Every structure is written in C-alpha cells, then in structure tokens.
Amino acid sequence: MSSFVIEASGLSKSFGSTHALAGVDLSVRQGESLAIMGASGSGKTTLLHCLAGITRPDRGTVGFHSGAGRVDVTALSERERSRLRREAFGFVFQQGLLIPELTAVENVALALMLNGMPRARAEEYGAGWLAALGLAGLEQRRIGQLSGGQAQRVAIARAQVTGASVVFADEPTGALDSATSSDVMGALLDSTVGQGRTLVLVTHDAGVAGRCSRIVDMRDGRVVAERVPA
C-alpha cells in the first residue's frame, strides 16, 4: 500500500458563527486521485484550502510528506506556506486564474520564473508542457483567444510545470460543457496520477468524481462517507 502524502486530523475552521469545518480527518495517498463532493456550503473548498496551506485551520493539523520528510503545514508561517505552495503544490481553479494579457506559454513559464528560472528556459519547459496537454501550436495565443477547454489545459500545464507533487483542483471543469469537461478531466488525470503524482479535487459533477480513485462526501463541515467509484 502506498504511503500518505497528506495527513489531516481534527480540522476545524469557522468564519464568524459558520462552522465551515467541524473536525475533519482525511489522509491522501501518494498517487491517488481523491474527489471531495457535497452540497453547496458543506465545506469542500475550505477543506481543500486547509489541505493546501492556503487557509490555516482554527484547530487540527495538516502534515505533508515529501522526500525531505514530514512538514507540519499548519505550523508554518504565511511566507513558508506560500513557498511550499509554489514549490510542492499546483492549483487549478474553475476560472483558471490565468493572466489574460500574457500568452499561453508565458502563463505557464511564469510559474517557473517565480521559482527563479530564467525566462528562455522557462518558456522552453512551458512549451513542452503545453504540447503534452495537446496545445502545440497555440503557445503564442493570448488566453482570450483560446476556448474554455484550451484555457483550462493551460491552467493544468501551469499547475504542473514546477513538478508539483500534489495538484489541488477546485471545480476544474465547472465552467465547461460535458464533452470538454471529460477531455480536460482526462488531461488532468494523465498529467498527475498518470505520472505518479497526487490529485485532490472538489467537484459537484458525479461524472468527474467517478473518474477518481476515491470519493469523500461532506455534509455540514464533516466527512460523512467515503467510497470507491464503481
């Protein structure tokens, strides 16, 4: 059995009187694809953000295991968490958070340049990732000149180009029609778990969740069920 890459225990997070997370224990194995499902407001995004070190929980811990050992994500400073996110994690959101003024390849290369890689090399790497995601020939298009599915593939390339060991995705196919959604989900799986890396995603779409290796269901800030898709 493979080892855990993320181990969260006792996570609680409130916003005023709203208990977004009310004691969540969740471990994620290296190389698995985990879908987090549940009704609107059940705490899915808050959980994803706590696992990824974006949000610090009020209580509980998140451990991240890398080749260098275990990091207690919840004990890190804001600056250390930001570095961990840049270096070890990748993010794909519903709206790709791409920079519209930049071209496809510049958007991908930027992630590498933020980690100190010179521009020419970063763009070379970026172009390689775009090609791997089926976007060869579109490197110089600005984001507004791409379809929704193509733009989301650029976002996937950007999330992976730094060699992220865990990719976190929040409704990565939420803005796409069902055929495009299926293509983009295939690209996301191939480029993460297909390469031995780990994918944690939030989705409302049972079709998307059904392609993951495990699903957890949330209700009222708690994980209430766990299942393996048929």
Ligand SMILES: Nc1ncnc2c1ncn2[C@@H]1O[C@H](COP(=O)(O)OP(=O)(O)OP(=O)(O)O)[C@@H](O)[C@H]1O
């Ligand atoms: N920054 C915030 N400030 C105040 N309340 C928040 C904040 N973030 C989340 N909440 C509240 O916490 C609860 C859980 O929100 P969360 O976004 O985690 O749910 P979700 O399951 O991802 O919902 P959705 O499917 O609608 O995106 C909701 O009641 C939400 O209104």
